[in-house]
Amino acid sequence: MEQESFGGKIAAILLRRGMISMPVLQEALQAVQVGEKRLEEYLVEKQLVTDTHMTLAIAEYLGMAPLSLAHFTPDGQLLELIPRETVKRYMAIPVAKIGKVLTVALSDPFNVGMVDELQTMTGMKVMPVVSSEKEVEDILQKFYEQASPDLEDILKNVAEDDEVEVSHEKQEEVSLDEMLASTESAPVIRIVNSVIVEALRRRASDIHIQPMEKTLRLRYRIDGDLYEVPSAPKNLQSAIISRIKIMSDMNIAERRVPQDGRFRVKALGKEVDIRVNLLPMIFGEKVAMRILDKTNLAPSLSALGLDPKAYEAFIYAISQPHGIILVTGPTGCGKTTTLYSGLQDLNKPDVNIVTTEDPVEYQLAGINQVQINEKVGLTFGMALRSILRQDPDIVMVGEIRDLETAAIAVKAALTGHLVLSTLHANDAAGAVTRLRDMGIEPFLLASSLIMGQAQRLYKKLCTACRKPAELSLENLRMYNLDAKYFEGATLFTPVGCPKCLNTGYRGRGALMEVLVVDDTIRKMILKNVSAGELAKKAVKHGMITLRMTGLEKVKQGISSMEQILSVTGGE
DSSP states (O other): OHHHHHHHHHHHHHHHTTSSOHHHHHHHHHHHHHSSSOHHHHHHHTTSSOHHHHHHHHHHHHTOOBOOOTTOOOOHHHHTTSOHHHHHHHTEEEEEEETTEEEEEESOTTOHHHHHHHHHHHTSEEEEEEOOHHHHHHHHHHHHHHSOOOHHHHHHTSOOOTTOOOOHHHHHHSOHHHHHHHHTSHHHHHHHHHHHHHHHHTTOSEEEEEEOSSOEEEEEEETTEEEEEOOOOGGGHHHHHHHHHHHTTOOTTOOSSOEEEEEEEEETTEEEEEEEEEEEETTEEEEEEEEEOGGGSOSSGGGGOOOHHHHHHHHHHHTSSSEEEEEEOSTTSSHHHHHHHHHHHHOOTTOOEEEEESSOOSOOTTOEEEEOBGGGTBOHHHHHHHHTTSOOSEEEESOOOSHHHHHHHHHHHHTTOEEEEEEOOSSTTHHHHHHHHHTOOHHHHHHHEEEEEEEEEEEEEOTTTOEEEOOOHHHHHHTTOOGGGGTTOOEEEOOOOGGGTTSSEEEEEEEEEEEEOOHHHHHHHHTTOOHHHHHHHHHHTTOOOHHHHHHHHHHTTSSOHHHHHHHHTTO
């Protein structure tokens, strides 16, 4: 009955608009009574009403805006907001994004739950518009044909030879001409391209291609964790690795020593650098590719989403005319990214900034960047000595690894330069004792150090699928936490959905512990006190520890208790 009512209203609109004549409509109504098709489907299929006219009639009936996609070119980045399978299932195309409002063209606007699901999936308010089913279908087909296909789709078309066994001896017998020919074959090029594009789709930071005895393993590092995905057959291993070597400008014939290279790709509407390292293993060369996407860099410190206190302390530190700022933490915790954000705040026409890095990860406009090359003797120490003769105002040292580099950095700070660097230490106070252990005298440290900072990366909960969680008494007892701290707060736990690739988490943020060297801390440094005593005094003076910063994220529902406790460890 409801369908008849709908068909009648659509028919009335078509007649009123002069899109169909009464005799043609009566014939159509008789035909759909004996068939199973809906009136609107029958009219379009028999070309009694154009697709465009039917779209306009449905839009009027539903009170939605109609949108023609005849000359529309989809935005790859907008389409990435919704998983490909969801786009195809709902025949829905994101066409525009303004703030937190996403306009989506729907070919089937009668699917009531679709808008709610898209809103949950994207975390935005979805504004639906009505478009022709044929136009939506044509655009999706054309876009996904031009875009790199899914890796799994390509691998289905590649025959695997189960009898192939690759050994070092057999690999050495392959001629260079045959190797070059194999890298230019269509399947190999498509596989390598798809591996890279799939990594960008999944927001991966690294790609690992690992040769094993009878298989080739492919993994992506997403939000700090490795996830295994279907890979190419073992018999294409040599061709795939050779293809990557050619792209990275490496020696294709050399398979006995490690090699480094990099290349740039354009995909999904953005341009990224990829740094490649090859390491010889017993079953072939292992490939590690680091994806350096400049769009992921925060344009300033304010964009890092720091706690107000940490942000104020960092701004105070970089506004000083001279001294040392140290960012500490384990490998991969975002130390360099934090320094880059600070440099972009400092990057002004009247300031000369020089960096020395190993390697230079992101090329920043207006900043002089030096690439360390220890093979030719260009170490951090040598580069830093030369940099000081380049009349710098601000110097960034990628990492202080030894006494020579530390001593030159301190000297630079004492002679009127602002020095930013990273250091491996567990906490902010540990930066002081680490430099002291290297051999820097306490009086030099007290005079030059402005700020020590420790940081960790934590995973953010997926807002589309997180669910409320109870406070774990076991965690409270094990980590000596006060239950009163969480009173009135709603805690969440991960679930998993298509938007977050069923991990429960999407994206990462930084936890920061900032130790500002004031007169009290300076006196303690001169007395050679331990890192523990420095940390206790700093907390009394208002320093917020990594653990407390993380627990605040739990209270705010940004991350889970388990994630924060695992990141901050036994601190």
